[in-house]
Amino acid sequence: MIPGRASSREDGATLLSVLLLIVLMSTAALAATDALARSVSVARVSDGRADSFWAARGALSVGEAVLNEMLAGRGSKLTVDAALLREPVVFPYPRGTIVVRFREASNCLNLNTLILGDTDEGVSMTEPDRLRQMFEDAGLFSNDARELVDTLADWMDENTSPRAFGAEDAVYSQRDVPHRAPGQRLISLTELRAIKGYDPVKLAALDPMLCVRDKSENVPLNINTLTDAQAPLLTARFSSQLTRADAERLIESRPEGGWLNVEEFLLSERVAIITPDKRNDFELSTESGRIAADITVQSDTGTLRIAAEFERGSDGQFVLNGSHRRPG
Numbered sequence: 001m002i003p004g005r006a007s008s009r010e011d012g013a014t015l016l017s018v019l020l021l022i023v024l025m026s027t028a029a030l031a032a033t034d035a036l037a038r039s040v041s042v043a044r045v046s047d048g049r050a051d052s053f054w055a056a057r058g059a060l061s062v063g064e065a066v067l068n069e070m071l072a073g074r075g076s077k078l079t080v081d082a083a084l085l086r087e088p089v090v091f092p093y094p095r096g097t098i099v100v101r102f103r104e105a106s107n108c109l110n111l112n113t114l115i116l117g118d119t120d121e122g123v124s125m126t127e128p129d130r131l132r133q134m135f136e137d138a139g140l141f142s143n144d145a146r147e148l149v150d151t152l153a154d155w156m157d158e159n160t161s162p163r164a165f166g167a168e169d170a171v172y173s174q175r176d177v178p179h180r181a182p183g184q185r186l187i188s189l190t191e192l193r194a195i196k197g198y199d200p201v202k203l204a205a206l207d208p209m210l211c212v213r214d215k216s217e218n219v220p221l222n223i224n225t226l227t228d229a230q231a232p233l234l235t236a237r238f239s240s241q242l243t244r245a246d247a248e249r250l251i252e253s254r255p256e257g258g259w260l261n262v263e264e265f266l267l268s269e270r271v272a273i274i275t276p277d278k279r280n281d282f283e284l285s286t287e288s289g290r291i292a293a294d295i296t297v298q299s300d301t302g303t304l305r306i307a308a309e310f311e312r313g314s315d316g317q318f319v320l321n322g323s324h325r326r327p328g
C-alpha cells in the first residue's frame with residue numbers, strides 16, 4: 001500500500017513527536033551517564049556549550065532512530081525522491097533547534113581501494129587505470145588524471161621512489177611547510193589537499209565521486225540515488241563498457257520511483273548488451289549501505305555543526321559509524 005500525502009504527513013508528525021521524546025530522553029540519559037565520567041571536562045565548558053554538546057549527542061543517537069524508523073518496511077530501499085533525502089528533519093528542544101539533513105553516502109569510490117602493488121589484489125580493489133578513467137570522465141585532462149592517480153598512489157605507498165607522474169618526499173620537502181608523504185592509506189578526504197596536483201578546482205570536480213573509508217572496500221552503489229554528476233562512478237565501478245554519456249543517459253532514464261531491483265536495471269537496453277564478464281553486478285544495489293547526516297544544533301549560545309555517518313549492519317539496522325565537528 002502506498003500511503004497518501006495526508007497520511008504520510010500524519011505519520012511524519014507522529015514520528016517527529018516520538019523522536020523528539022527520544023531526543024530529550026537520550027539527551028537526559030547521556031547527560032546522566034556520560035556526565036559522571038566526564039564531569040571534569042564538562043565542568044570546564046559553559047552551561048550553554050554543554051547543553052549544545054548534549055543536544056548533539058542526542059541528535060546523533062536520534063539520527064540512528066530516524067533512519068531505522070523511516071526506512072523500516074522499505075528494506076533500506078532508498079530512492080532519490082525519498083523524503084529522508086529531500087527534507088531536513090527538525091527537532092525543537094528546550095533551548096534551541098536540531099536540524100538533521102541526511103545524504104546518500106553509498107555512492108562513491110573509496111580511494112583506499114586503489115591498488116598500490118602486486119599484493120593489493122581483490123574484486124573490491126580499484127585498478128589505477130580505472131581511477132584514471134573516472135577522473136577523465138569527471139572532466140579532467142588526461143595528463144592531469146594520470147598525475148592525480150600517480151601522486152595519490154605515491155602518497156600512500158610505502159616506497160620512496162616516485163611513479164612516472166607521481167611525487168614523493170623530494171617534492172613535499174620543497175614546500176613552504178615541508179612535509180613527507182605518509183606512506184599509508186588515507187585517513188580522511190581532506191588529506192587530498194596536501195597531495196600534489198589536487199587543487200581546489202579539480203577537487204570540486206571529483207568531490208561527488210570520492211570517499212575515504214578505513215577499510216579497503218566499497219559499499220555497493222545505490223542505482224536509485226545516483227545523481228547525473230555521479231555518472232563516471234557507474235562506469236568506474238560497474239562497467240568500463242559504459243561511456244560517460246551512456247551512464248548519464250541511464251541515470252536520466254531511471255523510472256519514476258526508481259528501478260524495482262538490480263535485475264530490472266540490468267535489462268536496460270544499454271546494459272543488456274554488455275556481457276556479464278564485463279560487468280560488476282555485485283557493485284550495484286537498490287539499498288543504501290551508508291547514509292551521512294549534517295547535523296546543526298542551534299541555540300542562543302551559538303551554532304554547533306556535526307558531520308556523522310551511519311552504516312547499515314548485516315541485520316539491516318543503521319548504526320552510527322563516526323562523527324566529527326564541522327567548521328563554521
Ligand SMILES: [Ca+2]
Pocket residue numbers: 153154155157159160161162163166168
Ligand atoms: Ca612511490
